[in-house]
Amino acid sequence: MIKIILDCYGGDHCPEACVDGAIEALAAIPDLYLILSGDETDLRKQLEGKQYDAARLEILHAPQVIGCDERPTDVIRMKRDSSMIKAIRLLRDDDSVAAMVSTGSSGALVAAALTRIGRLPGVIRPAFCPILPTINGGLVSVCDSGANLECTPEHLRQFAIMASLYMENVYGVQKPRVALLNVGKEAEKGDEMRQTAYKLLSETAELNFVGNMESRDLLSGNYDVVVCDGFAGNVLLKATEGTAMELLIKLKKDIYSSWVYKLGAAIMAKMFKAEKDFFNYQNYGGSVLLGTSKVVIKGHGSSRKEAVVKCLEQAWRIQSSELNAKTEAVICKYEHYEL
Amino acid sequence: MIKIILDCYGGDHCPEACVDGAIEALAAIPDLYLILSGDETDLRKQLEGKQYDAARLEILHAPQVIGCDERPTDVIRMKRDSSMIKAIRLLRDDDSVAAMVSTGSSGALVAAALTRIGRLPGVIRPAFCPILPTINGGLVSVCDSGANLECTPEHLRQFAIMASLYMENVYGVQKPRVALLNVGKEAEKGDEMRQTAYKLLSETAELNFVGNMESRDLLSGNYDVVVCDGFAGNVLLKATEGTAMELLIKLKKDIYSSWVYKLGAAIMAKMFKAEKDFFNYQNYGGSVLLGTSKVVIKGHGSSRKEAVVKCLEQAWRIQSSELNAKTEAVICKYEHYEL
Numbered sequence: 283m284i285k286i287i288l289d290c291y292g293g294d295h296c297p298e299a300c301v302d303g304a305i306e307a308l309a310a311i312p313d314l315y316l317i318l319s320g321d322e323t324d325l326r327k328q329l330e331g332k333q334y335d336a337a338r339l340e341i342l343h344a345p346q347v348i349g350c351d352e353r354p355t356d357v358i359r360m361k362r363d364s365s366m367i368k369a370i371r372l373l374r375d376d377d378s379v380a381a382m383v384s385t386g387s388s389g390a391l392v393a394a395a396l397t398r399i400g401r402l403p404g405v406i407r408p409a410f411c412p413i414l415p416t417i418n419g420g421l422v423s424v425c426d427s428g429a430n431l432e433c434t435p436e437h438l439r440q441f442a443i444m445a446s447l448y449m450e451n452v453y454g455v456q457k458p459r460v461a462l463l464n465v466g467k468e469a470e471k472g473d474e475m476r477q478t479a480y481k482l483l484s485e486t487a488e489l490n491f492v493g494n495m496e497s498r499d500l501l502s503g504n505y506d507v508v509v510c511d512g513f514a515g516n517v518l519l520k521a522t523e524g525t526a527m528e529l530l531i532k533l534k535k536d537i538y539s540s541w542v543y544k545l546g547a548a549i550m551a552k553m554f555k556a557e558k559d560f561f562n563y564q565n566y567g568g569s570v571l572l573g574t575s576k577v578v579i580k581g582h583g584s585s586r587k588e589a590v591v592k593c594l595e596q597a598w599r600i601q602s603s604e605l606n607a608k609t610e611a612v613i614c615k616y617e618h619y620e621l
Numbered sequence: 622m623i624k625i626i627l628d629c630y631g632g633d634h635c636p637e638a639c640v641d642g643a644i645e646a647l648a649a650i651p652d653l654y655l656i657l658s659g660d661e662t663d664l665r666k667q668l669e670g671k672q673y674d675a676a677r678l679e680i681l682h683a684p685q686v687i688g689c690d691e692r693p694t695d696v697i698r699m700k701r702d703s704s705m706i707k708a709i710r711l712l713r714d715d716d717s718v719a720a721m722v723s724t725g726s727s728g729a730l731v732a733a734a735l736t737r738i739g740r741l742p743g744v745i746r747p748a749f750c751p752i753l754p755t756i757n758g759g760l761v762s763v764c765d766s767g768a769n770l771e772c773t774p775e776h777l778r779q780f781a782i783m784a785s786l787y788m789e790n791v792y793g794v795q796k797p798r799v800a801l802l803n804v805g806k807e808a809e810k811g812d813e814m815r816q817t818a819y820k821l822l823s824e825t826a827e828l829n830f831v832g833n834m835e836s837r838d839l840l841s842g843n844y845d846v847v848v849c850d851g852f853a854g855n856v857l858l859k860a861t862e863g864t865a866m867e868l869l870i871k872l873k874k875d876i877y878s879s880w881v882y883k884l885g886a887a888i889m890a891k892m893f894k895a896e897k898d899f900f901n902y903q904n905y906g907g908s909v910l911l912g913t914s915k916v917v918i919k920g921h922g923s924s925r926k927e928a929v930v931k932c933l934e935q936a937w938r939i940q941s942s943e944l945n946a947k948t949e950a951v952i953c954k955y956e957h958y959e960l
Contacts, residue, residue, distance in 0.1 A: 351807055353809070431815075463856065465767055465851075465852060465855040468690055470692070472770060496859050497855070497860035498862055499863060500860065510856075513811070513853060514853055516836070517856050517857050517860070518856050518860050519836075520836040520837035521837065521839065521857050521860035524840070524861075525860070525868075526868055527837070528840045529864075529868055531756065536892055537889075542888055543889050543892055546886065546892075549884060550886070550889075553875055553879075553885075557872065561868070
């Protein structure tokens with residue numbers, strides 16, 4: 283049985299999306315055991331009349347909720363009874379609980395995970411690693427996408443190692459192609475940090491480093507792992523996601539401007555729906571925080587039921603793959619490089 | 622008469638795109654005078670049999686060409702007879718020449734402009750400022766997009782001032798809304814540099830600072846100027862451009878997968894063509910290097926004739942608007958903040 287704790291508050295569609303997602307995940311995964319964190323009365327009401335295996339679901343009563351604009355450091359100190367902080371504490375204290383999923387505040391989650399859960403031995407900085415679909419049907423991961431705004435070359439090397447092992451063990455990608463996000467493809471491009479990182483990545487035997495990548499090529503399918511500082515990664519991820527959504531909105535608006543286009547679009551309705559689903563990153567799970575000693579996944583704040591199911595499946599797969607033990611074994615080899 | 626020098630070599634479609642673009646721009650702008658820089662024999666051959674006002678066109682013989690992967694510092698020292706370096710020297714030495722356009726290597730152009738042309742008084746770092754279309758039919762500029770990979774808050778404030786004046790004087794945007802690229806909207810988001818920049822931008826009376834912007838909102842139409850360090854700006858720009866192109870390529874591929882979709886697309890052919898043109902950033906001119914003492918514009922390396930015309934028109938408009946004098950007047954007010 284794999285025990286996962288789900289923070290049911292903090293996201294836009296909470297707690298409905300989380301409760302319904304939990305029920306669906308329980309039905310899909312026979313050895314999944316879920317703990318729902320949040321206000322017990324409210325959660326019991328949400329569960330009322332619904333079909334699920336009650337022997338594999340329990341509730342952790344946590345009456346407080348964390349808002350998106352609260353300062354992470356305040357939250358940890360002041361909101362000890364919140365669904366997120368109580369979940370984190372249980373994850374720390376109960377050896378039988380393997381993982382946690384939350385759609386709440388990223389900042390609070392990172393701060394709480396770092397101070398309460400801690401890092402894998404050898405890991406300098408845990409990092410967010412979301413997954414995106416590529417144009418040829420594959421997947422690409424971006425690490426870090428926002429947990430560490432300022433990074434050293436050694437941080438980036440660790441991100442590369444952790445994300446490579448993640449892609450290999452959880453998504454079955456053989457010898458993941460690792461690229462460094464940069465302003466040009468040539469080896470000498472970028473600032474000093476990037477140039478040193480390029481050298482360090484090239485020298486790391488465990489990695490299949492293929493060189494620099496420009497942000498325009500993220501979805502090309504030529505890369506499996508892209509490493510960068512959290513600021514650039516955040517810009518990359520949101521620009522990619524945002525542009526795809528804006529373009530689809532523009533297409534829709536333009537289609538509605540003419541009855542001829544509306545006719546054309548009616549014929550193509552199924553395709554447009556598929557494009558929208560393709561570029562909806564919720565369909566690919568959440569951002570795992572790589573490098574913490576237990577599995578922590580941040581789901582999109584706007585996650586609906588389907589996205590919550592994806593996050594729970596993802597947490598289950600990561601735990602089943604024994605990713606953390608494998609990561610620890612490789613990271614420790616390079617620990618002497620720590621800066 | 623406004624005299625502009627056009628570097629006719631270095632881009633992917635050179636010299637044809639430049640020569641044809643020059644001829645079209647001369648026809649469109651009566652008070653434009655062009656100097657084409659490049660191999661004279663080759664350029665004469667390109668011009669042969671074509672209709673243009675020979676009294677407003679001359680050639681600056683420069684037999685060498687700069688490759689895209691040459692090191693900028695080597696180029697300045699070693700390729701003194703190249704079309705780019707000779708053009709830069711003429712721009713520096715001849716008071717009657719107002720501006721320069723090049724589709725060659727960005728790195729070489731920045732290095733040559735900084736060392737040969739110099740900065741406007743008070744400007745710490747000239748910065749690239751490309752323009753993108755927004756979803757509601759407006760424009761948004763990104764400054765810096767790659768000339769300065771590492772920046773201080775004061776650099777960002779100057780980028781904001783220069784880009785605001787550019788949008789106002791060249792594109793007629795009243796009180797341009799300036800945003801700081803960041804990982805979240807709240808004032809306290811980002812690293813120390815971003816937090817200090819936020820404060821500095823808020824305090825600058827000349828600016829209409831509207832707060833932080835996340836990269837996903839670049840095309841929303843809610844901003845006129847986005848300021849950022851050149852690394853993040855480069856990631857933002859190329860991710861936005863790249864995603865739009867990848868999505869359109871995917872749409873095309875999916876359309877060709879079914880005859881029904883092909884039928885739908887045939888009805889919508891005009892619309893799809895318009896979308897492609899809309900997201901083709903060549904249609905909006907080049908990146909002006911704001912803050913140099915004479916106007917320098919970098920056209921896209923893949924510029925075709927139409928894009929070259931846009932760059933020449935843009936250079937002409939910037940010079941006509943007396944942007945540099947206006948920028949100097951404002952920048953000098955804040956010079957005492959220089960770090």
